[in-house]
Amino acid sequence: MPPGSSSSSERLRIWLDRGESGYWLRDAATGDAMKWDDPRVRVVKLAGASYRADALQADAFAPGRRLTLVPEPENEHDPNAVAVYDSERRVQAGYVPAEVAPELRGDEQAVSLWEFRGEDGQRIGLRILLAPADAWIQEPRA
Numbered sequence: 001m002p003p004g005s006s007s008s009s010e011r012l013r014i015w016l017d018r019g020e021s022g023y024w025l026r027d028a029a030t031g032d033a034m035k036w037d038d039p040r041v042r043v044v045k046l047a048g049a050s051y052r053a054d055a056l057q058a059d060a061f062a063p064g065r066r067l068t069l070v071p072e073p074e075n076e077h078d079p080n081a082v083a084v085y086d087s088e089r090r091v092q093a094g095y096v097p098a099e100v101a102p103e104l105r106g107d108e109q110a111v112s113l114w115e116f117r118g119e120d121g122q123r124i125g126l127r128i129l130l131a132p133a134d135a136w137i138q139e140p141r142a
Contacts, residue, residue, distance in 0.1 A: 012040050012135040022063035022114030022127070023140065042130040043113060046084060048094035049125045056123050060086030061093050064140035067110040067128060069096065084110065084128065093126065100130075107133040 013028035025034035025041070036043035049056055061067070066087040075081040082096040082104060096104065109131045116125035131137060 012132060013138075014041070014129075014131065014135060015138045016064060016111070016113075016140050018140070019114070021116070022112075025113075025129070028136070028138070036127075040132070041135070042100060043127055044097050044100050044130060046094040046126040046128055047097045052093055053122065053124065055091045056093050056126070058086060058091050060088070060091060061112050061115075061123065061126060063112050063115050063126075065112045067093075067112055069104070069106075069108060069110050069130075071106060096128075096130070104130070105133075109133060109135060109137060111137060 014034065015026040015028050016023040017026050025036070025038070025043075026032065027034050034041070055061075059065075068085045068087055068089045070083040070085055070089065072081040072083055073079050078098055078101070080098070080102040082101045084093050084095060085091060086093070095101070111129045111131070112126050113129045114127035115123050118124045129137070
């Protein structure tokens with residue numbers, strides 16, 4: 001996360017507001033909409049999703065679902081690689097983008113935020129929320 005993105009005295013609290021293809025962010029302290037470029041969080045497009053199209057169809061990657069970030073220091077292509085798995089760490093959907101991964105501290109929370117679907121209705125990509133470990137993120141209501 002960017003330096004100074006979270007303060008222990010002011011815990012970031014985020015509501016997830018339902019949109020057409022996922023969730024928008026709202027600052028729970030103020031009620032104001034949060035932009036995806038808010039410096040307190042990162043919203044990134046999942047990298048490598050096209051290589052895991054079958055895995056991406058799992059309900060575990062639907063918008064609003066918690067995800068697990070797994071550093072891959074032994075990755076032969078990129079020692080800074082951070083894989084994105086479902087919350088149970090059973091299925092991999094892709095990676096945090098290579099330009100973002102080196103900036104992560106390693107304790108961030110991740111949530112599937114927005115999905116992209118192809119003409120056939122299959123999920124073909126995600127935007128994911130990366131938030132500080134101490135942030136409170138509302139669980140979406142069913």
